Amino acid sequence: MSKKVGKKLLEINDLLIEADIEGEWKPIINSLSMTLERGEIIGLIGESGAGKSTFGLTALGYTKPGCRIVSGSIKLDGVELVGKSDAELRKIRGNRVAYVAQSAAASFNPAHTLAEQFTESPVQHGKMKMSEARKRSVEMFRLLDMPDPENIGERYPHQVSGGQLQRAMTAMALGSDPDIIIFDEPTTALDVTTQIEVLGAIKEAVKARNVAAIYISHDLAVVAQMADRMMVLRYGDLIEEGNAREMLANPKQEYTQKLLNVRSQRVGRTGLDEEDIQLNVENITARYPGTNIDVLTNVNVNVVKGKTVAVVGESGSGKSTLARVITGLLPPSQGSVKFHGRELTPALKTRPKKDLQSIQMIYQMADVAMNPRQKIKDIIGRPLEFYLGITGKQHDDRVLDLLRKIELPEDYAERYPLQLSGGEKQRVCIARALAAEPELIICDEVTSALDQLVAEGILDLLLNLQKELDVSYLFITHDLATVKAIADEIVVMYQGGVVEQGAKADILAPPYAPYTELLLSSVPEMDPDWLDNLVEKRQRGELPTSESLGQS
Amino acid sequence: MTYLSAIWDDLNLSARIGLGIVLFFTTCGIFAPWLAPYSESQIVGDVWEPLFGEFFFGTDQIGRDLLSRLIFGARNTMALAIVSTAVSFTAGAVLGFIAATMSGRVDQVLSRIVDVCISIPTLIASLIVLSAVGTATQTLILVIGIIYALPVFRIARAVAMDIEVMDYVEAARLRGEGLWWLMRKEILPNALTPLAAEFGVRFCFVFLLIASLSFLGLGLQPPLADWGAMVRGNADGIAWGFLHPIMPAACIALLTIGINLLIDRWVHKASGLRDDQ
Numbered sequence: 001m002s003k004k005v006g007k008k009l010l011e012i013n014d015l016l017i018e019a020d021i022e023g024e025w026k027p028i029i030n031s032l033s034m035t036l037e038r039g040e041i042i043g044l045i046g047e048s049g050a051g052k053s054t055f056g057l058t059a060l061g062y063t064k065p066g067c068r069i070v071s072g073s074i075k076l077d078g079v080e081l082v083g084k085s086d087a088e089l090r091k092i093r094g095n096r097v098a099y100v101a102q103s104a105a106a107s108f109n110p111a112h113t114l115a116e117q118f119t120e121s122p123v124q125h126g127k128m129k130m131s132e133a134r135k136r137s138v139e140m141f142r143l144l145d146m147p148d149p150e151n152i153g154e155r156y157p158h159q160v161s162g163g164q165l166q167r168a169m170t171a172m173a174l175g176s177d178p179d180i181i182i183f184d185e186p187t188t189a190l191d192v193t194t195q196i197e198v199l200g201a202i203k204e205a206v207k208a209r210n211v212a213a214i215y216i217s218h219d220l221a222v223v224a225q226m227a228d229r230m231m232v233l234r235y236g237d238l239i240e241e242g243n244a245r246e247m248l249a250n251p252k253q254e255y256t257q258k259l260l261n262v263r264s265q266r267v268g269r270t271g272l273d274e275e276d277i278q279l280n281v282e283n284i285t286a287r288y289p290g291t292n293i294d295v296l297t298n299v300n301v302n303v304v305k306g307k308t309v310a311v312v313g314e315s316g317s318g319k320s321t322l323a324r325v326i327t328g329l330l331p332p333s334q335g336s337v338k339f340h341g342r343e344l345t346p347a348l349k350t351r352p353k354k355d356l357q358s359i360q361m362i363y364q365m366a367d368v369a370m371n372p373r374q375k376i377k378d379i380i381g382r383p384l385e386f387y388l389g390i391t392g393k394q395h396d397d398r399v400l401d402l403l404r405k406i407e408l409p410e411d412y413a414e415r416y417p418l419q420l421s422g423g424e425k426q427r428v429c430i431a432r433a434l435a436a437e438p439e440l441i442i443c444d445e446v447t448s449a450l451d452q453l454v455a456e457g458i459l460d461l462l463l464n465l466q467k468e469l470d471v472s473y474l475f476i477t478h479d480l481a482t483v484k485a486i487a488d489e490i491v492v493m494y495q496g497g498v499v500e501q502g503a504k505a506d507i508l509a510p511p512y513a514p515y516t517e518l519l520l521s522s523v524p525e526m527d528p529d530w531l532d533n534l535v536e537k538r539q540r541g542e543l544p545t546s547e548s549l550g551q552s
Numbered sequence: 553m554t555y556l557s558a559i560w561d562d563l564n565l566s567a568r569i570g571l572g573i574v575l576f577f578t579t580c581g582i583f584a585p586w587l588a589p590y591s592e593s594q595i596v597g598d599v600w601e602p603l604f605g606e607f608f609f610g611t612d613q614i615g616r617d618l619l620s621r622l623i624f625g626a627r628n629t630m631a632l633a634i635v636s637t638a639v640s641f642t643a644g645a646v647l648g649f650i651a652a653t654m655s656g657r658v659d660q661v662l663s664r665i666v667d668v669c670i671s672i673p674t675l676i677a678s679l680i681v682l683s684a685v686g687t688a689t690q691t692l693i694l695v696i697g698i699i700y701a702l703p704v705f706r707i708a709r710a711v712a713m714d715i716e717v718m719d720y721v722e723a724a725r726l727r728g729e730g731l732w733w734l735m736r737k738e739i740l741p742n743a744l745t746p747l748a749a750e751f752g753v754r755f756c757f758v759f760l761l762i763a764s765l766s767f768l769g770l771g772l773q774p775p776l777a778d779w780g781a782m783v784r785g786n787a788d789g790i791a792w793g794f795l796h797p798i799m800p801a802a803c804i805a806l807l808t809i810g811i812n813l814l815i816d817r818w819v820h821k822a823s824g825l826r827d828d829q
Binding site: 327328329348351353356360361363365368369370371372373374382383386387432436 | 718719720722723724725726727728729737738741742
């Protein structure tokens, strides 16, 4: 394979893709074009439903089931892919064009070691012998900065961490020396601190091998670190295309500006009235039944009436367990939860209805938090009937009232959850919590599963409701942008303990606790040089890294 | 009427055939005394008179009209099978849901009891019980119901455990809802589809069990017509090349197929698959 310079590697012209939506073929990609040169990285950005994955995957000559290419051409190195047979396309896939999926955990076969899966594709394509492929795997694992590259291939997927698995997948993609790699949200499922490491490794490896890449993500700040050029998509249309730096500095379209602006910071309210402490978590230590590891150790958290306390931490830091302890789902082994100074019984079963009513919960995955067989009016209406004993006409009026509060049309009352979009579902969950007329709402990653702009809407709604109803929030999240947007106070958690609690302005300003600093410095910024600068600073020891924290 | 036609439009060809079969047998069962040319116990002719002669389906091994007995059999066998399956599903599902929602000790005790009981072969268990307590129809229903409640318990428990870990069940728990609400409003509607599929299969097994019991003289007592017993009674005819035992066997097979065609459609619809999938 000769690598000619200057010629366009990938040329997609006027591609029209239709999808079968309830029996009707509707266009989901409207005549989009794209060119890619060797060694170039192009970023595809958009919210869910923008068609960015569908469009990106066409470089493999692939469309998802239920989709079809109607017209247009996809030329890889001058060879047309549209209309090729599956057998011919198979020679290209994984060989000349490789794919890195969002969930590495779901893409690896749990029954084989990493090295076995690495060698499978190059050996099958007849590119390498087994021994060569093995050697190659070590080389690639080293390129991606994986620990112990000689032996890590002998491990099974469940024996390495999520970040390492994502790197192994990139290593695999690079293994057969492809011309193009498609990255489909490769770091979206990772913690911020892990994301940085993976991003850094990917960027370096891609540069070192001089492959072209299509980087698909909803996160503009992440794409900004990777891409030379960016395309912003929405509903299958191109909104804006251009040089990454230029677009960030000077977005032309309103939609791009909106995407850029969602990370703006809001000013937190200060001057908390210490006397009005509503929830008081004291010295909580907890473990799950049947285990002997404390998930929480000596946790203290206070929530002041009418304010928002954000609990922030990575996965495994114990923040969701804290919610389970407060709600009584997991009785703690030590410590107590006090509500207005009165101790709540540790177990849910023994709590009086009044206590249950005053603390409500909103979940991350709105689709599984609502019974799919109940109508919206029943979902919202149940707490009214259960806690407040409201029935009949008054009940129906209250349901409509709540729908208005969450800014949904009244006829949604008759719908089922499946007929709602992700953001609308989360709104209904909010209404269900409000129906109980609670004093405190625990929000467990309520915006993590949503698109940026939709999440923004939910946060706005929560803030408005707080102003109106004086309800307090315990807001659990891993996303610092959300914390900045909504919190009055911040609790930083790490490995089951509280690192610090304080007013937002104090936590987010120097001097930082080391872990807080790591967390804050890991949040991608809208600056194309941010990643490079950060990696450099960390190497010089000016900023903490996960390793340096682990040693201390 | 528009409601019925909407349902009809929603059925595909196989489901319509299934519906036709089920309606046909149900009609036979309900209007048996008026439809059947003779009574089920009356001896009207010679042994094994030929098909399509004086008697449409001929006569059975002691000279009763086979057509009449098939029609009455539809009534007796279907009623018995439906009631016993309903008993087994009610008992099995309620206990299975209780085991899944209460978990812990309750689940352990119930599950181990079921494990022990299920290890006894169905036929032997029913034989022992029926020979001890007699073969009145109510006893028959109860015994069959309990025996088939065991596998239903396991399925209901497994299905409910999958549902039980959903956030909406946790949300209901946090609200302080009681066990009955959780089972009835949160779990049951979501467990209905797999349970319905199971119902179609179990229903047919009940037929076969009743047939085996009749063979051993412990099922529906003669002269009550029962399809299973009729297969057994006429079985000797096979040796002579008579088609008589095929008739009740064909009825069992046809009804089984009909019910399953209908339920397949329902399961397909409920699973949210499109027609071309």
